[in-house]
Amino acid sequence: MTVKIFDTPEVHDFLKTVAGFEQEGGSDRAKQIVHRLLSDLYRLIDDFDVTPEEFWATVSLMNELGKASQFGLLSPGLGFDHYLDMRMDAVDAEAERTGGTPRTIEGPLYVAGAPEAEGFARMDDGSDADSEVMWLTGQVRNLDGEPVPGARVEIWHANAKGGYSHFDPSQSEYNLRRTIIADDEGRYRARSIIPSGYGVPAGSPTDKVLKALGRHGQRPAHIHYFISAPGHQHLTTQINLAGDPYTWDDFAFATREELLVDGRAVNDSAEAEARGLEGPFT
Ligand code: MBD
Ligand code: FE
Numbered sequence: 001m002t003v004k005i006f007d008t009p010e011v012h013d014f015l016k017t018v019a020g021f022e023q024e025g026g027s028d029r030a031k032q033i034v035h036r037l038l039s040d041l042y043r044l045i046d047d048f049d050v051t052p053e054e055f056w057a058t059v060s061l062m063n064e065l066g067k068a069s070q071f072g073l074l075s076p077g078l079g080f081d082h083y084l085d086m087r088m089d090a091v092d093a094e095a096e097r098t099g100g101t102p103r104t105i106e107g108p109l110y111v112a113g114a115p116e117a118e119g120f121a122r123m124d125d126g127s128d129a130d131s132e133v134m135w136l137t138g139q140v141r142n143l144d145g146e147p148v149p150g151a152r153v154e155i156w157h158a159n160a161k162g163g164y165s166h167f168d169p170s171q172s173e174y175n176l177r178r179t180i181i182a183d184d185e186g187r188y189r190a191r192s193i194i195p196s197g198y199g200v201p202a203g204s205p206t207d208k209v210l211k212a213l214g215r216h217g218q219r220p221a222h223i224h225y226f227i228s229a230p231g232h233q234h235l236t237t238q239i240n241l242a243g244d245p246y247t248w249d250d251f252a253f254a255t256r257e258e259l260l261v262d263g264r265a266v267n268d269s270a271e272a273e274a275r276g277l278e279g280p281f282t
Pocket of ligand 1: 073076105106107108109198219252254
């Protein structure tokens, strides 16, 4: 038996009461947004004949997500992070702030307070002898192509097992997380290890939601960046190591063509030296 009650004056009045429309205090914006959100959900319950069992199972799942601190992990999986970026891209396009490296999502695994270095940093703690050495070099430039000396380059990424320090108890504090202050030419260099893609923990509440949608929780290998300098817009972005099977199948929808980077093997020590890829190791 199905019933439809949403479009009755009782329900419409009830929603206004619940959203605080009859109260003096509080925030008008909060009232408007909660009113819209509840209206959409009440209507959904009516349209899909959501049962009390289904409703309480969902409440339970949300409690699990909260207990595991996974709302920030489910969020990119449901496309919110990328959608917010699409909106920011549209804002920038409107203001004619175009060109430059595209933004992409921050993700839930940034940790503030990483060690700071000038020009060069070694990012790995040296404990992972099996991983391949990776050099990251670049130059921070403004939209006119001019270098930005002293720009702050924050870099963080996973290890070869896809784990991030702070969240992965097997890693040392701030492993694979550094802040590099760009040199007089806006350049930075880092020595690190090649990361693997990340996977949502199996059996976790986020995994349960993705499984219910027939989806996976894998990300391709990537390296996160924050780039900032006084008087410039903050950039949150990533680079993707090209050739990963998940490049265009990222559960977090963060890949952008312009951010794909082809790693290149440097086997010749003379070339490494010529390109500044040797020490000082800190
Ligand atoms: C990650 O490493 C990440 O970057 C995102 C967006 C989500 C989960 C793990
Ligand atoms: Fe990540």
